[in-house]
Amino acid sequence: MGKLMYSCEQAAQLSSRAMEQPLGPWERMLLSAHLMMCRRCTSFTRQIAFLRRVSRKIPEALDEDGN
Amino acid sequence: MGDEDDLAQSLEAHRKYLQRYALFHLHDTALAEDAVQDTLIAALAQSRRFEGRSQLRTWLTAILKHKIVDMVRKRGRGLPANTLSLNDDDSGDASFTSKGAWIDPPADWGLPDAALESQQFWRVYQECCRLMPQRYGLVYSMREVMDLSSEEICKKLDISTSNLHVILFRARLRLRACMTKNWFGTDHG
Numbered sequence: 001m002g003k004l005m006y007s008c009e010q011a012a013q014l015s016s017r018a019m020e021q022p023l024g025p026w027e028r029m030l031l032s033a034h035l036m037m038c039r040r041c042t043s044f045t046r047q048i049a050f051l052r053r054v055s056r057k058i059p060e061a062l063d064e065d066g067n
Numbered sequence: 068m069g070d071e072d073d074l075a076q077s078l079e080a081h082r083k084y085l086q087r088y089a090l091f092h093l094h095d096t097a098l099a100e101d102a103v104q105d106t107l108i109a110a111l112a113q114s115r116r117f118e119g120r121s122q123l124r125t126w127l128t129a130i131l132k133h134k135i136v137d138m139v140r141k142r143g144r145g146l147p148a149n150t151l152s153l154n155d156d157d158s159g160d161a162s163f164t165s166k167g168a169w170i171d172p173p174a175d176w177g178l179p180d181a182a183l184e185s186q187q188f189w190r191v192y193q194e195c196c197r198l199m200p201q202r203y204g205l206v207y208s209m210r211e212v213m214d215l216s217s218e219e220i221c222k223k224l225d226i227s228t229s230n231l232h233v234i235l236f237r238a239r240l241r242l243r244a245c246m247t248k249n250w251f252g253t254d255h256g
Contacts, residue, residue, distance in 0.1 A: 007167025016236040020217050021228075043173040048239045050179050051246070054192060055211035059128070061189045062087040 006034045008041050015045040019052065074114050078107050081124050085131055092135045092208055094197055102138055106131040132213045136223055139205055162240045173243065176251045188250060195245035199238055206231065207238035 006014070011034040014027055023031065035042050085106060089099035109130050164170060182188040196204060196212075206224070209215045210231075215223075221231055 007163075008169050008172075009163040009167035012162075012240075013232075013236050016239050017232050020232060020235065039175075040169050040172040043175050044243065047173060047176055047179075047243050047246075050176070051239065051242055052211055054183070055208070056214060057183070058091065058193075058212045059088060062091060063084055 004030070006030050008034075008038060011035065011038065011041045012044050015041065016048060019048065075111065077123055078110055078127070081127055082107070084124065085127060088128060088131060089135060091193065091196075091212070092205075093138065098138060102131060102134045105134050109134075132215070136205075136209065140224070162244070171244070173247070174252075176247075179251065182250065182255070185255070187255070191250045191255075192246065195242055195249065198245060199241055203234055203238040203241065206234045207242070210235060 011031055014023060014031045015035075017023065018028075018031070035045065082103060085103045086099055089102040090096060093099045093102065106127060110127055162170060196208065199207065206220060206226075209220050209223075210217070217228065217231055220226075221228055226234075
């Protein structure tokens with residue numbers, strides 16, 4: 001029964017893994033259930049997605065630093 | 068001969084950009100210069116392969132990425148160990164309690180995109196990347212800045228996929244915490 005609820009650590013870890021590969025259906029369901037109830041992990045999930053967008057722009061940013 | 072002179076000149080025009088790119092990943096001016104030098108030499112030697120198929124800068128950057136990874140590998144320092152598991156966080160600053168609850172819970176960053184306009188934001192961001200332990204930082208920037216695929220990174224560094232996920236997770240936790248502390252949790256954010 002304990003496995004039916006993810007801890008924040010498990011949820012955060014899965015959010016990160018989901019950026020690398022599709023999660024299984026069960027994992028996906030438990031993760032969304034956790035995120036629906038947990039603002040902290042929702043923030044975390046948004047923030048790591050934002051950081052990915054920032055990182056991908058680094059090469060452009062290096063270019064604009066001046067010539 | 069004229070063509071080669073032209074190419075040499077065009078290459079030179081990208082040197083500063085390549086230098087900044089290499090420095091971002093290597094954190095060492097002399098090493099970055101070496102990587103760029105090697106890249107330009109390789110580009111000249113392979114110039115027939117270029118044939119304007121892609122943007123010159125894109126092509127040069129692709130060569131440089133491999134030089135950077137090779138260089139870090141050769142140095143041997145900062146490489147991720149292959150035995151990391153989620154349970155042995157060696158970093159000493161845990162993000163979660165033993166029950167898996169946040170120690171320092173993430174708060175909302177609001178609308179973070181506004182920060183992208185700020186030069187200062189990029190400096191803070193680069194500094195946070197630099198402060199990451201090297202064994203996480205290299206993998207993180209291979210994946211997120213160089214945009215190499217998971218498969219390619221695992222192959223190049225000889226690590227397992229699950230190990231890659233652990234490293235990326237830890238890197239993201241750290242980077243997020245660093246950006247909160249130094250940007251989003253301050254007056255800027």
